[in-house]
Amino acid sequence: MRLSTVIQDGRSHVGVVEGDRWFSLGTSLRNALERGMDVQVLASAALQDGQGVPLSRLVIAPVVPDPVSIVCLGLNYRDHAKEGGRDEPDYPWLFLRSARSLVAHGQPVRVPRVSTHLDFEAELAVVIGRTVPRDVRMEDALSYVFGYSLFNDVSVRDYQRRTPQWTIGKNFDDTGAFGPVLVTADELPPGATGLRIQGRLNGEVVQDANTDDMIFPVDRTIALLAECMTLGPGDVLVMGTPSGVGQSRKPPVWLKAGDRFEVEVERIGTLTNDLLAQQQ
Template sequence: MRFFAHGPRGHERVAVQHEGTAYDITSLTGERTAIDRSFLEQDGLARTREAIEAGTLPQIDETSDERVGTPLTPGKILCIGLNYLDHARETHAEIPAEPIVFMKAPDTVVGPDDDVLIPRGSVKTDWEVELGVVIGRTVRWTEDPREALDAVAGFVVAHDVSEREFQIERGGTWDKGKNCETFNPLGPYLVTADEIADPQDLRLRLSVNGTVRQDGTTADQIFGVGEVIAYLSRFMTLYPGDLINTGTPAGVAMGMPDQPYLRAGDVVELEIEGLGRQRQTFRSA
């Protein structure tokens, strides 16, 4: 199943696509504008599947020009830095012995095709296509990556937009460069885990103004999805609806000799195999 949200910002309706047909599921989600922790804790995925099989959900037209919102209202947003060998090398960083963890605020999340704001004073706004992992059940302290994978509700395309000067050159933690408004476009779909045969075999691509900048595969992750979830569970409890951005492959502006950071008017397009596409126009805040 592929969950998505559509409609004006703040007034989205939740829907699901299954075997080529889209269904309205507001009878199951109520006033929610996206999938969230309570929906997952209340067996929302199973109830949606049962309703589809029972034929009780109204069909909708997914081909309309209506805005697509984020499919998830996340709890925590946990991010893994330098998790691809080629990305670590391009930034001249040491290969991490353990996952590098930072956090993004939930209010950075916007729809997959919404505009992204370049912060005031920014000179180094950068792009990062990432595989997002959505937790489906509570995870406390596991050492088994296979057990950790069983806790995944689904996967989503995430854009971990970053301001490198704020992140690296202004002291302190990375958070200043990761939490600017609109810095985490998410979607278009939350694709349930059963739809993805192997999360370590997904192609990620990103282009800027039509020029391909990133073209990688999750097979090159230093720490795979199961390892990341198990690692995080040793330091904090993971709850349904928590989102994990699992790192980006090589090709970011910071790693290029000419460092073509984003400017107002630039268009970024990104996709992950089986999870859909995003398209954002960057503009000044």
């Protein structure tokens, strides 16, 4: 099942996507998950109702516009750790994103006025479907995943390096591109393993890897996080980026106004955003 969130009447609504048409489920994704609704039943009813709308006519939103937690992993692909001159971490490098930093597919990523060191990071996103218990076993962790989507963890590198914590460089407004669809976990390999992931800048492939290359796969990441914090319905995990980021190229390649960046993960789809100068 493929789902997409749109904005209607100032509110987010999730719907099932069939071909080029969107069928409303009558609620937001986070609300449906928090209330334990059977999204498959809602989707079947929506399709039978037949009141689909061409997705091209709708304003797409981030798949989950309002997650309580967005937990991101740094250095989670072996070649990316190597290109940054670091050893593989023994424990995931974790940081948080704010929901206010999110931007939808097709909407502009803003180039900040205060920096020219804007970088791209093609990533797999995980959406949690139900509350993960603190004592969850790694072999059970994937049962708490609702589905998978795409993310571009756009990073303001000079601000990221200003402090030992990465928070400020990862939370500029309109830099966390997320969507446009979520594919439910039952339609993908367990943990979304074995899928090709690419990042393309102005049509040129700049990142090309496989999700098997993750140091901390989805099941292990969930188990480790559950030792420390509550992961609940609609929370998002952003699973790190492969090698090829702009800061590691010689010379560095920074995103600028007029660029287009695409994230593609096999069997999920493509996330596309154009770069636009920040408004005065």
